[in-house]
Amino acid sequence: RAKLHNRSGYAYFTRDMGVEIRERVRMMHALRAAFEGERLFVVYQPQIDMQSGKTVGAEALLRWRTEEGNFIPPDQFIPIAEYSGLIVNIGEWVLRSACFELMQLRESGFADFQIAVNVSQAQFSHPLFMQSLERAIRDSRIPPNCLELEITESMAMTDPEMLVNTLQQIKRMGVRISIDDFGTGFSSLSQLQKLNVDKLKIDRAFVSEISSLDSEASIAKMIVQLSQSLNLAVIAEGVETQEQANALMAFGCQYAQGFLYAKPQTRSELRKWLKS
Ligand code: C2E
Ligand code: MG
């Protein structure tokens, strides 16, 4: 990683940094072209009620397939989308796609289905975000309480006041809010209470360490207990083994998502999954 300052205090610009920036700009142009060329698409990862085994909903996850047929993972292109501002339009499109998918699923008889959509800080703080959210719900005619927005803890730290206001408006509409990757963002518990969210999502890192730890010391267990005392729903992400699922159920966690149950699915795969 390039340093910004040398020992004498003068900023210098390394070759590596030039390469890094040029690569970022290249990715940004490629991402915009992919969005315009409709090479982005949304997949849906089922969310399961562990006791009954029933699928209760899905998380919408963005995918980028290049013209050559390669996939670029969201962890690589979402930061570019955020940094460049492209996330505002792309994110709105994901939101609308998810709402219309939900409407179609409801019409096919999956009446109680829920869809969760990831929302970035840049979208959230955009002045037109509430309007685009309202429009997506109105145009797709879904009940707002079937839609959930996933925010991250770090958003609570950048601009708490803005966040509290926006969340209040969203809740008034009836849309639900969950905190993604919970436990990794160092937000304070008093912040959490003020935010008035509906659900915590236990980060994959705490799920994957379950078997190697004694369960009393497990952070996953602490998050489940916290959610119970705050009266929030809780879901575990990245559940890969039955052992993890059993431990989570023993902790009192009701919902899960992960490869143990299902990978993220295309629209048609999701339909097949729901019918089987
Ligand atoms: P996330 O929201 O925490 O999503 C969960 C990630 O865990 C997804 O990665 C999912 O495919 C992966 N996953 C699910 N189950 C398992 C499992 O059992 N094992 C393992 N190893 N992984 C599992 P994905 O799809 O690569 O997305 C990465 C991140 O990109 C997401 O993390 C989210 O922060 C972001 N992202 C994806 N789509 C969007 C979007 O439409 N908008 C925004 N703003 N961010 C998005
Ligand atoms: Mg998420």
Ligand code: MG
């Ligand atoms: Mg997550």
Ligand code: MG
């Ligand atoms: Mg995560």
